[in-house]
Amino acid sequence: MTRYRITSATDAVPGIRIFRLEPLGRPISFKPGQFAFLHILDEKGGTVVKRPYSIASAPGALYLEFCIKLVGGEMTKRLEDLAKGAVMGVEGGFGHFSYGDQPKAGFVGGGTGIAPLMAMLRHIADRKLDGAFVLFYSARTKDSIVYREELEELQRRNPAIKVVITLTREENPGDWKGECGRLDAGMMAKHVRDARNFDWWVCGxxxxxxxxxxxxxxxxxxxxxxxAEGWG
Ligand SMILES: Cc1cc2nc3c(=O)[nH]c(=O)nc-3n(C[C@H](O)[C@H](O)[C@H](O)COP(=O)(O)OP(=O)(O)OC[C@H]3O[C@@H](n4cnc5c(N)ncnc54)[C@H](O)[C@@H]3O)c2cc1C
Incomplete structure (x- = not known):
């Protein structure tokens, strides 16, 4: 386990906080899409509670990022009270849900399921990978889209990345130009003609x-x- 210090804790959208952490020792190594155990530590450095969280930052970043829904449970009620400067334990990366530079890749996420997919898309943009990449991201309303600006930016940085966002409970779409309603096969077929030729990562x-x-x-x-990786 490596000790990390929180460098920022920002409310991205209501109920979802983005934590960035810098290593105080040897940084963990991980593949895009893997998760880490976050440990809340007591004064002696012992673990009080730990839970798995997908790493949202790409492997090359100087910090680790996590996108966490605050649900008032054992872990999240403690995370809610942690501010910049607090020290946590981090163990990882773990899991088979990882991206290995496949050239035709489809990503599908809902809610905080966007976290591991962000690591993959950031990696694709950072490495300037060639291919065809599509993200289907389902959010309830315009105001609950995490990473909205960065997703637009990622498409500009790498035109091989296409982002499709659908809003499932928006009552006032206004000038919304994206999709509305539940993600289904028809909506996906509109944006990806040859799904059979893609590798897929689904999280939510x-x-x-x-x-x-x-x-x-x-x-x-x-x-x-x-x-596929599911929780909640
Ligand atoms: C591989 C993996 C990766 C994960 N990555 C993330 C991530 O990137 N971001 C993230 O926010 N969570 C992620 N989780 C879920 C996370 O590990 C915790 O389960 C979650 O934060 C709740 O922990 P807690 O201790 O606060 O709640 P607990 O005390 O364990 O549970 C409290 C109550 O909250 C409910 N609850 C738990 N999760 C949710 C939820 N998402 N929405 C509504 N109610 C809920 C439980 O059913 C329970 O009733 C991941 C889980 C796995 C297995």
Whole structure:
């Protein structure tokens, strides 16, 4: 476990906080999409509580970033009280949900499920990878889109990246030019003609992950090329 110091804790959208941490020892190593255990430490450096969180920053960044929904549970009620300067323990990276520079890659996320997908997209933009990359991101309303500006910026930085955002509960779309409604096979087919040629990464609530797996199967995606991670 490496000790990290919080350098910023910012409310990205209501209920979701983005933490950035800098290493106080040897930084952990990880692949884009992997998760780390965050440890709340007591005065002696012992673990009070730990939980897994997807790393949202790309491996080359000087900091680790996490995008966390504050749900008032054992871990998140403690995280809510941590400010800049606080020290935590970090262990990782772990998990098979990782991106290995596949040239045709589709990413599908809902809510904080965007976190590991951000690490992958940031990595693609940083490395200037060639290929075709599409992100389907489902948010409830315009105000709950995390990373909205950065996603626009990523598309500008790497034109091979296409971002499709759909709003599932927006009552006042106004000048919204993106999609509205639940992500389904029809909506996905509009933006990706050859889903069967893509590798897929799906992250979000368990129910959503299973729904998307069915959509992708309908579109002819290869089961073996669909990686999924669900929580909440
Ligand atoms: C591989 C992996 C990666 C994860 N990455 C992230 C991440 O990037 N960001 C993130 O926010 N979480 C992530 N999680 C979930 C995280 O590990 C915790 O489960 C979550 O933060 C709740 O922990 P807690 O101790 O505060 O709640 P607990 O005390 O464990 O639970 C309290 C209550 O909150 C409910 N609850 C838990 N999660 C949610 C939720 N998301 N929405 C609504 N209610 C909830 C529980 O059902 C329970 O009733 C990830 C989980 C896994 C397995």
């Amino acid at each position: 609530q368990l129910e959503m992950v299973e729904g998307i797996r069915e959509c992708l199967t309908k579109l002819g995606a290869d089961q073996k090329r669909i990686r």
